[in-house]
Amino acid sequence: xxxxxxxxxxxxxHHLAWSSLVWRSALIGAVVAVTVVAFGYVGGWLAPHRLTxxxxxxxxxxxxxxxxxxxxxxxxxxxxxxxxxxxxxxxxYSDAQVFAPGRTPVVxxxxxxxxxxxxxxxxxxxxxxxxxFALANGQQxxxxxxxxxxxxxxxxxxxxxxxxxQQPDPATGKPDPAKVGAFFAAHPxxxxxxxxxxxxKPSASFATEGYWSLNAFVFVDANGVRHPVRWRMVPESADAxxxxxxxxxxxxxxxxxxxxxxxxxLRWHLLVTLANPGDPTNDATKxxxxxxxxxxxxxxxxxxxxxxxxGPCRDINYDPLVLPAxxxxxxxxxxxxxxxxxxxxYLRRTSEEAHLPGTAVAHPKPExxx
Amino acid sequence: MNSPAQFTLAARVLHxxxxxxxxxxxxxxxxxxxxxxxxxxxxxxxxxPLGIAIxxxxxxxxxxxxxxxxxxxPADLPVLQKLAALASHWLLYALMFALPLIGWAMLSAxxxxxxxxxxxxxxxxxxxxxxxxxxxRHAHAWLAILxxxxxxxxxxxxxxxxxxxxxxxxxxxxxxxxRRS
Numbered sequence: 408x409x410x411x412x413x414x415x416x417x418x419x420x421h422h423l424a425w426s427s428l429v430w431r432s433a434l435i436g437a438v439v440a441v442t443v444v445a446f447g448y449v450g451g452w453l454a455p456h457r458l459t460x461x462x463x464x465x466x467x468x469x470x471x472x473x474x475x476x477x478x479x480x481x482x483x484x485x486x487x488x489x490x491x492x493x494x495x496x497x498x499x500y501s502d503a504q505v506f507a508p509g510r511t512p513v514v515x516x517x518x519x520x521x522x523x524x525x526x527x528x529x530x531x532x533x534x535x536x537x538x539x540f541a542l543a544n545g546q547q548x549x550x551x552x553x554x555x556x557x558x559x560x561x562x563x564x565x566x567x568x569x570x571x572x573q574q575p576d577p578a579t580g581k582p583d584p585a586k587v588g589a590f591f592a593a594h595p596x597x598x599x600x601x602x603x604x605x606x607x608k609p610s611a612s613f614a615t616e617g618y619w620s621l622n623a624f625v626f627v628d629a630n631g632v633r634h635p636v637r638w639r640m641v642p643e644s645a646d647a648x649x650x651x652x653x654x655x656x657x658x659x660x661x662x663x664x665x666x667x668x669x670x671x672x673l674r675w676h677l678l679v680t681l682a683n684p685g686d687p688t689n690d691a692t693k694x695x696x697x698x699x700x701x702x703x704x705x706x707x708x709x710x711x712x713x714x715x716x717x718g719p720c721r722d723i724n725y726d727p728l729v730l731p732a733x734x735x736x737x738x739x740x741x742x743x744x745x746x747x748x749x750x751x752x753y754l755r756r757t758s759e760e761a762h763l764p765g766t767a768v769a770h771p772k773p774e775x776x777x
Numbered sequence: 778m779n780s781p782a783q784f785t786l787a788a789r790v791l792h793x794x795x796x797x798x799x800x801x802x803x804x805x806x807x808x809x810x811x812x813x814x815x816x817x818x819x820x821x822x823x824x825x826p827l828g829i830a831i832x833x834x835x836x837x838x839x840x841x842x843x844x845x846x847x848x849x850x851p852a853d854l855p856v857l858q859k860l861a862a863l864a865s866h867w868l869l870y871a872l873m874f875a876l877p878l879i880g881w882a883m884l885s886a887x888x889x890x891x892x893x894x895x896x897x898x899x900x901x902x903x904x905x906x907x908x909x910x911x912x913x914r915h916a917h918a919w920l921a922i923l924x925x926x927x928x929x930x931x932x933x934x935x936x937x938x939x940x941x942x943x944x945x946x947x948x949x950x951x952x953x954x955x956r957r958s
Contacts (some may be wrong), residue, residue, distance in 0.1 A: 423941065424807065431940040431941050434936075435933055435936040435937060435940060435941075438932070438933075439929055439932065442929060442932070443929065444804070446804065446807060446925060449804050449807055449808040449811070450807030450808065450810075450811050451807075451811030451812075454811075456813065458813055459813065459814055460812075460817075461811075463813065515800045529820070541833075544888055544898075545898050545900075546892070546896070546898060547889075563813045563814075590857065593954065610820040619850075674888075721889060721907075722888065722907040722910075724889075728818055732896035736818060738815075740814065741953050742818070743815050743816075743817040743818040744814075746817060746818060747810075747812065747813045748813065753887070753910075754911065754914055757887075757907040757910050757911035758911040760908055760909040760911065761907070761908040762910060763912070
């Protein structure tokens with residue numbers, strides 16, 4: 408018998424019974440279907456409620472708008488270049504080449520949080536510093552730090568929920584205070600951040616700020632011993648830059664930086680804090696006690712700055728999980744989420760730079776305000 | 778009609794080993810880009826060295842294939858199916874080479890160090906270029922989907938040969954011959 412589905416060749420000695428043919432065809436179909444469903448589930452297409460990097464970045468865009476070619480968060484920033492002068496003191500704890508005595512070139516970026524590259528510098532009291540150390544052995548260390556000692560939330564889901572709560576109401580163009588209030592009420596872990604932000608003022612300079620790693624990492628020494636750490640950059644520029652009220656305009660941070668660098672390099676000390684046993688490494692909302700031991704690992708020296716549209720930091724993704732041998736990620740759940748979301752942001756903005764079909768189209772660029 | 782010939786032992790071992798690796802790789806790939814959890818990080822750590830391992834094995838496999846041509850398809854197989862078999866096999870070979878190379882080139886173009894382990898680093902094979910990164914990154918994803926679809930067709934066809942046509946094509950690769958019921 409000839410089934411239309413299966414052109415059984417006439418030369419074939421053994422024909423399948425009709426029922427057998429149906430079952431065997433169904434089995435093949437089922438194997439293929441199960442494989443497709445498993446693939447769709449793992450890939451997130453069949454799991455619409457899973458938090459994915461794409462959903463986080465979509466929410467960042469919903470909050471701030473889409474600005475083609477720009478980072479989806481910390482969109483407003485400037486490039487800086489210089490080097491890190493290691494004094495060798497962190498070598499005991501990490502055998503990363505960057506901590507051997509000597510110089511490592513750095514391409515960095517100062518920025519302010521938020522997805523709008525034209526936001527006024529005074530719109531947030533937080534500044535950020537991102538660095539890429541290019542080690543002589545070809546490895547890299549990338550880090551993104553913020554000028555606050557603790558992060559508001561501890562998990563990617565809470566971060567996403569916070570973004571969602573802060574999404575502007577289409578009617579008012581501003582976040583709904585009820586939703587924001589409900590979010591913070593439901594997230595008591597935000598208390599330390601809220602206490603800090605109450606006293607924080609937008610600084611008038613990037614140079615006078617300290618920058619914290621927020622997330623914990625693990626240093627691995629030459630014997631393979633692991634040391635949980637956090638780090639921060641402590642400025643040498645000690646003059647009180649004051650708050651932004653003194654500065655005019657909306658883009659005073661870049662002007663200030665250019666002016667300071669014209670007078671000479673700016674310096675920060677890289678302080679590495681060693682955890683005591685039991686200090687939380689998986690919770691960026693909790694500062695470690697202030698008596699923890701700090702190692703001064705060396706000096707970050709920044710010598711030049713360029714606008715981000717043409718500077719060398721533009722096409723660098725400051726993924727905090729690009730780490731050299733000797734530094735590893737901790738169990739902080741924010742780290743893989745940052746890495747994943749930054750990758751999505753990088754793909755979107757480079758796709759826009761490449762003018763690939765389906766990407767957001769750039770509006771005529773507003774004149775840089777000064 | 779049974780084809781009496783089988784693939785050589787080397788070809789069969791390479792086929793099944795790489796089948797497992799490639800299928801694992803496809804699931805790791807779609808899983809890691811859709812995850813924000815620790816899975817994202819450790820899947821990427823597997824993805825890169827596994828991809829390079831597949832590339833190396835693909836070179837070995839191509840050499841084995843050229844040295845030992847595969848057994849002929851059944852003489853009574855319709856021409857269209859023969860063509861589809863031939864085309865899909867060469868497409869699978871092309872993708873086995875293309876995906877790891879594009880992944881490597883993509884990381885190079887993005888300015889990332891291409892780390893296969895904590896300290897083992899491959900040199901860049903493409904100049905730093907955000908535009909090339911974007912193109913290669915999309916190509917990597919779309920060709921991976923094409924590889925998955927080709928794999929599905931390949932698996933479906935293999936089962937069709939083994940369960941319905943029962944013409945010896947599947948057993949030429951499994952190396953196992955079942956008696957017909």
